[in-house]
Amino acid sequence: MKVAIVSGSHRQPSQSIKVAKLIRRRIGERFAGAQAEIIDLGGNPYPLWDQGIWDGDPAWTERLAEPKRILNESDALVVVSPEWHGQVPSGLKNFFLLFGPKELGHKPGMIVTLSASEGGSYPVAELRMSSYKNNRLCYIPEHVIIKHVESVLNDDPAQNDAERDTYLRGRIDWTLGILNEYAKALRPVRESGVTASPDFPFGM
Numbered sequence: 474m475k476v477a478i479v480s481g482s483h484r485q486p487s488q489s490i491k492v493a494k495l496i497r498r499r500i501g502e503r504f505a506g507a508q509a510e511i512i513d514l515g516g517n518p519y520p521l522w523d524q525g526i527w528d529g530d531p532a533w534t535e536r537l538a539e540p541k542r543i544l545n546e547s548d549a550l551v552v553v554s555p556e557w558h559g560q561v562p563s564g565l566k567n568f569f570l571l572f573g574p575k576e577l578g579h580k581p582g583m584i585v586t587l588s589a590s591e592g593g594s595y596p597v598a599e600l601r602m603s604s605y606k607n608n609r610l611c612y613i614p615e616h617v618i619i620k621h622v623e624s625v626l627n628d629d630p631a632q633n634d635a636e637r638d639t640y641l642r643g644r645i646d647w648t649l650g651i652l653n654e655y656a657k658a659l660r661p662v663r664e665s666g667v668t669a670s671p672d673f674p675f676g677m
């Protein structure tokens with residue numbers, strides 16, 4: 474399995490990149506031959522979408538070359554998103570404007586959201602509702618919500634709430650196992666050719 478992980482926070486450093494790195498490590502440890510690469514939206518590396526993308530502006534071609542390579546090579550996507558004012562960060566919404574069905578179509582997606590307090594549900598709902606229509610990303614039914622993120626999933630056990638930390642590490646591993654099976658199962662769907670229709674380039 475090759476996994477692309479998008480870390481959706483604009484902040485540097487962020488709790489999202491902490492979680493993204495942990496997931497990258499677990500993918501390497503759990504699945505023989507698996508690889509994961511992170512696309513970090515920290516520091517806002519990609520400007521907001523503009524018409525230059527559709528007009529073939531060379532600056533955009535160069536800027537998007539590396540993330541497109543990561544996404545094209547991947548057979549699954551993990552989306553890590555903090556809850557910001559009850560939403561996903563705007564840089565993450567921009568990500569779904571910048572990349573489309575060539576990079577994401579009919580690949581399984583795993584949502585991981587996080588909050589410094591009791592949040593995390595709104596970004597799950599938002600991603601499931603509005604981030605897949607035209608790119609045809611297939612979110613798997615399981616997702617992970619990490620509340621009180623600062624007190625879990627830290628490398629230093631002394632910083633962790635031991636019970637919650639153990640539960641969430643187990644939950645992440647279990648969900649990654651499901652993602653791995655969907656990654657295998659959806660590859661033949663893409664390869665079958667049925668998903669590519671010049672008549673229906675956009676979702677309804």
Ligand SMILES: Cc1cc2nc3c(=O)[nH]c(=O)nc-3n(C[C@H](O)[C@H](O)[C@H](O)COP(=O)(O)O)c2cc1C
Nearest residue numbers: 482484487488489555556557558559588589590592
């Ligand atoms: C602009 C902004 C808005 C936030 N809004 C919420 C919110 O609506 N609900 C919530 O639970 N936490 C909110 N938080 C706190 C975040 O959950 C917390 O900062 C978390 O660590 C953010 O993840 P990050 O470090 O990856 O950016 C907000 C944080 C920021 C920076």
